[in-house]
Amino acid sequence: MSEEKLMSKKKPAYPVSKRLDGYLHKYSRKIEIPIFYEDLLRFSGSVVVYDDDENDTLWVRVYYSDFEREEIDLSLKKVYSILHSDGSDRILEYLNIDAIDYCTFGNSKPFRIKVRNILNDNYTYFYVKKTDASRVYGLELEHILSPYNLNFLVYEDTLIEEHITGVPGDVFIKDMLPNCTEAEKAQLAKEFVKFNERCMIRLLGDMRSYNYVIVPTHDFDHVVYKIRAIDFDQQCFEGKLKVYRPQFFKENFQMVELVRTKLQKYSVDQYKIEERSIVAKRILSSGNRIKRLMGIARMDNISLPENIERLKLEIYDLTKDINFKKSNTMGEVLSLALDFVRRNYEDMSMKQILGNGA
Template identity: 75%
Template sequence: MSEYKLISQKKPAFPVTKKLGNYLKRHNRTIKIPIFYDDLLRFQGSVAVYDKHDNDTLWIRVFYNEFERAEIDLYLKKVYNILHSNGSDASIKHLNVDAIDFCTFGNSKPFRIKIRNILNDNYTYFYVKKTDASRIYGLELEDILSPYNLNFLVYEDTLIEEHISGIPGDVFINDYLDDCLDIEKAQLAKEFVKFNERCMIRLLGDMRSYNYVVVPTHDFENVVYKIRPIDFDQQCYEGKFKVYYPQFFKENLKLVQLVGDKLTSESIEQYQIEERSIVAKRILGSRSRLNRLLSAMKSDNISTPKNIEQLKSEIFEFTGDINFRDSDGMGEVLDSALTFVRRNYEDVSMKTIIQQQQRLH
């Protein structure tokens, strides 16, 4: 269960290629924005941000000189309207920028913007980051293959990304998990199995507990939990196949133990099959868009030759599918993985149909 040496070095950011840029334009992911990531770096001072337990969150609240702050606030409110509305300036007078926070931890070094509606005190967040092709591929794959939609924009070297609401995984594990009812723990175990399978299938790595959120939803008398990734930097980069399994990170050990305590091996296999089938249906339902994205990824360079060789070798050893061994680049490795899932789903579905027809006759 250890993460020791699973991730050996920091992942570099990769530029957006012309082909990926054309894909983003086609799917309305690009629009001119009035402020860039580098503009936000001109802050004059900062203070540390602490959580309710007085622990350092690794975020700092940044401050700008008076003249620049007025301009930055206006532009950030415009970006909010572009991201969440029709881009009109009509509602800007009702918006306030409550905070601009900066995180120096991790790869993306994001700015987190807190926007409040002064009419009702409702607030939301969005993030301003440097563009990274890996992250963009990850965001798009999440939008296509997961149960959730994602809203983001790319303009030149700046990425605007909506906030994904939920309880950070590490906070949930430390502060909430032990107080869950047995039925809730069993449901969490099921969801972790599905989340684990989903990340592995689409090769989303580094799902340590602070890189996903747990989302509770009240359903009649019960609380239903879902798990959503919030960090997509490690899309198709690392060479170790285990990196793409959340179960192998020590931060997730409590959830792994929960699976062992609450689920039988038959149940685990059932949930894995369910998740593979759901992903396969999404692949079939979004084939044209997914093929365009994979085409851009196949012509892109988003990893190192060493990582590519290691990953395709390890997945070939795991599956026995020669398409992995013959893959050239991370785009082809991912294409082979999605084809493998889709083909198995179609083979089983066809076999089931034939068996049903035989029983009818």
């Protein structure tokens, strides 16, 4: 299936509703910041950013007039302090804004801010984007349901995201995968199965290879690889279920081949069950937080009527759960999908308890 047929040409940005805004405030996601996305658009010019092989990265390094740069730098340092520290001005004198890059590719058109500690030259990044309800739901679900915590802030029309470290999937597949050992390839295949399942469960779409990172961790005498999403723009918007399964994007063909050649069907099924169980446990342990978020999502407008209609029927065909057919919003579809996973886990756990009791 071609990418044009799989994905909509452009997803609209959805505003944050009053109820979602209240949720963000309750969980300390909504904090006043000293600069807005629109302020960063006032750059005077830009130069193309190339990678080490002189390829265009689709990012441009922007610059501002001397007067505006001084004000913008100070505001961005304050944002860093709010995001990563206690929000005070004490650390500002030790920070430098090394670069402000603007991405010309994709829906979100983010700014990437490089912040350096001048005492030791350590540096990190954060992103400034336009607020979009889809992305906010995606970030919050990643924080609650994935193995990773996420730090982000929302203030009116501006979204601040922390940087997620790792090797971009497309770079890893091209430059590093060929040099992996057979054992490492098998481990990557396992992680891709689990990542594929996790995306489908929580309806996170468009996980092409440049929208996730591979995170290598050295553990004794070997390297353990994990896969993390880095783009949450396509959270429960599209109507095609395949969009929420990374295996169907051509950019992930080599990862799918790893699964085919390195894992037996029994192992694939085992890893899927493992991931569903882990997500179910996180749903149960999240308590009222996920319930509040889903209650808001069920009443929110975050997709198109035709997408809702198609997706609920495709998921019904997969699960045979009649409740999906009754859904009227994408939030209802998402909530039912998570509830379906939770109920199946609880039913299986109860059967094991009763079986052991017998």
